[in-house]
Amino acid sequence: MKVLIFVVALFAVAAGEFCYSSTKLSCDQDTTKGVNCTAAYGLAHNYIRDLQIYANMHITRNFQYLLMSSHFGNYRKEREGFKKLYRKLSDTAWQDAIDLIKYIAMRGGKMDFHYDEDGSDVTVEVSPHAVEHGLEGSRREGRILSALMALEGDDVRSTIAMSELESLGKSLDIQKKLALKAHEIYKASHRHDPEISDYVEDKFMHKHAKTIRNLAGYTRDLSRLLEGEKDTSAVGLKLFILDSYLEKVV
Structure with missing residues (x-):
């Protein structure tokens, strides 16, 4: 039983030090690419x-x-x-x-x-013209408006x-x-x-x-x-x- 508790504790420590391991590896490689700390x-x-x-x-x-x-x-x-x-x-x-x-x-x-x-998923398709002119943000606004129009089967008029x-x-x-x-x-x-x-x-x-x-x-x-x-x-x-x-x- 004590051995089992010890093994579980080791796994917990290892999981808790995932970020540390990631940063240590980056330091050893002299780069910050790949650091996984969230x-x-x-x-x-x-x-x-x-x-x-x-x-x-x-x-x-x-x-x-x-x-x-x-x-x-x-x-x-x-x-x-x-x-x-x-x-x-x-x-x-x-x-x-x-x-x-x-x-x-x-x-x-x-x-x-x-x-x-x-x-x-209610993603609204954005035309190539919108993307070309930097209007990709309209995807979010379109999602909101389309969801509102379809809300519980009602339209804006009702x-x-x-x-x-x-x-x-x-x-x-x-x-x-x-x-x-x-x-x-x-x-x-x-x-x-x-x-x-x-x-x-x-x-x-x-x-x-x-x-x-x-x-x-x-x-x-x-x-x-x-x-x-x-x-x-x-x-x-x-x-x-x-x-x-x-x-x-x-």
Whole structure:
């Protein structure tokens, strides 16, 4: 038994000194080419793709919320409360995507914008003309726009044509999907890479629970206000009341 423990310890030391061995070899050869020292450790590589997908989910949700915010902020709707709510959700999704990308880099990975939320590759083909003129970056923007257009079978027109109640229901569904993806990553990683599970729990899970609770409350309240109401002026007044409330509390 002691021999087995000793052998395991030797393997652990050898694995931990992989970077040292790489740099020592480079020094012996009087060159820095081939040095293999990264921030990767543990089993983080098993979960980098899930984190990439999660970051892409936040990017597409950011654009969807931004469209919803613009819709309710136009001169026809003039729903400043709804505009403010969806702009806040949009900004939060964008900042969370940035934080995820930074975390991926911290764990020795790199961001890949090609994965949709179901894990499929949604790479957008770039024409030779675009490459010739240095527009390869449009591949990423194209991925975002194509993912937004195909999001849950909706196109941009349906996204910005929602009523106030429909938009609240949609935003609630969006946040639940983000929360469930966080749970999925947490459950997959908590035994094999607890650093990732702790990050997901601290950064996303608690925040999602609060956001979902608030959106569910807004949706339920508006649904009750409009239930059975057929008077157009009364409907408008009730929407105005909730919109004014959102403008104050968001």
